Amino acid sequence: MILEEILSIFLGIFTDYTLRYVALGSAILGITSGALGCFTVLRKQSLFGDAIAHAALPGIGFAYLFAGTKDSLLLMLGAAIFAWFGGMITLAITNTTRIKQDAALGITLSVFFGLGIVLLSYLQSIGGASQGGLDRFLFGQAAALIESDVINLGILSALCFTILILFYKEFKITTFDSSFGQSLGFPIKYLNVLLTSVIVVAVVIGLHTVGVVLMVSMLIAPAAAARQWTSNLKNMIILSAIFGGLSGIIGSMISSTAEGMSTGPVIVITITAILGISFVFSPKQGYLFKHLRNQRKSQISLDNIKTISDKEKENHGNI
């Protein structure tokens, strides 16, 4: 029976030791990147998330090259430093040269990713088998998560949420209207650096699970899906975290059903499915209701034309 099978996969989370940590690690990633990804999407910085994720790769290579261990905390630190550095370089290029942000992102993404691949292949040539396992950070390998990893991910995630809750109001105002926020005295530059740093931590959490290449979808897809259902920032963040966490759990359960199926890509496909469902079925913005909405919009523009012509009449009357 299919139902029994699904049930047994679900129960696997409680009985299967490996699956439990894989699901838990993936859920932590989904919740964190889901919540923070809202800001990435609302600031129209989706590609920025992609660039910093790719920029993390050489950090892993360097950390291994210099420390010679595959200690996950050390690799994560290396990844974080390079991701952060990549983000700052992008901001610096955009702010100090005539190069626009999309080109700056392209530069950072490809240069850092290229450097990472060079490093990884170099390590492979000198270390042979000892390098094995570093390339799992390309697409992630959630199946390799163990208890201590999950505890580390949990601590990092808690750090992200603490900062998000403390600075929620500041992040909100600088995202919605940064010059107004600046006029109130909030230092938008520092707040942007802080927010970027928190997103870097989320990216680092995702290294084990979905890897650098697919990480950006964990930032964008939950937020984009959540936006379809709500027009309130707080609800959007909560819903996005739920979508991200759910896709982590469901994705790791699905991938556990077949030998050797990569968890990361399955998680990404799961969140994309949630996004697709949201696009079609959400009551406020779904395609099903698009027709109705368009009708209302044309009514609004009719009203606008009316008021504009009223104004014209009045202006002419005054001259």
Next chain:
Amino acid sequence: MEQKSSKKNSESEKEYSVIIKNLSVTYRTEPALWNIDLNFPKGQMIAIVGPNGAGKSTLIKAVMGLVPITAGKVSIFGKTYSKNRDKVAYVPQRGSVDWDFPTDALDVVEMGLYGKLGWFRRPNSKTRNLARECLDKVGLSNYADRQIGQLSGGQQQRVFLARALAQDAQIYLMDEPLNGVDVITEKTILSILENLKKEGKTIVMVHHELQTVDKYFDWVVMVNRNLIANGPIKEVFTKINLDRTYQEKQRMSI
């Protein structure tokens, strides 16, 4: 140039809310504003006019330090902006924000109180009620829960004004608040500003409709990178000054 001759500092502080001295702003190598000497008198409706790219928005942004100042000084009631920022309310251009942002009208108005709340303190029932009062003043109390993208352009502009009202300031710096709004909005905004003026507050507005300048304002500032003219409408809002401000770019008949 018909700037009033500057008096002793102590006297001019009584008369002027904003004093700008030798202000220059450069974007990269392009000068946006050049050597501006300008005072905003208290209790007046002041229009800033000039062609596109003349630095009108830059001028009010420079007053608040939102753009880096190359040279010069700005003082607000005798102090720097950062010391007196709670005396200044700001209405940015409506087009400067994303109206699809997931928030409602009341929430945007409440943002006007974030500066007074300071770091880490959350909006509460008190700020919520204050925001509601301000939304009521602009005639939008029925739209408090409306997602801001579902409001008309004029309503969005009124939400921005309500947010500035929530700041409860002495000086209101507004960037084209009457641009493309409906009749009701224009009337609402003007009557609110008229009341603020009666309370002795200074209103500075970037304005693009030259034919309404003498109707709505007491004082006009004409800029085109340089300050062309500055003074009471009757004295300085002349054809000669307009021609000098708009040069070849645009000739308006009034």
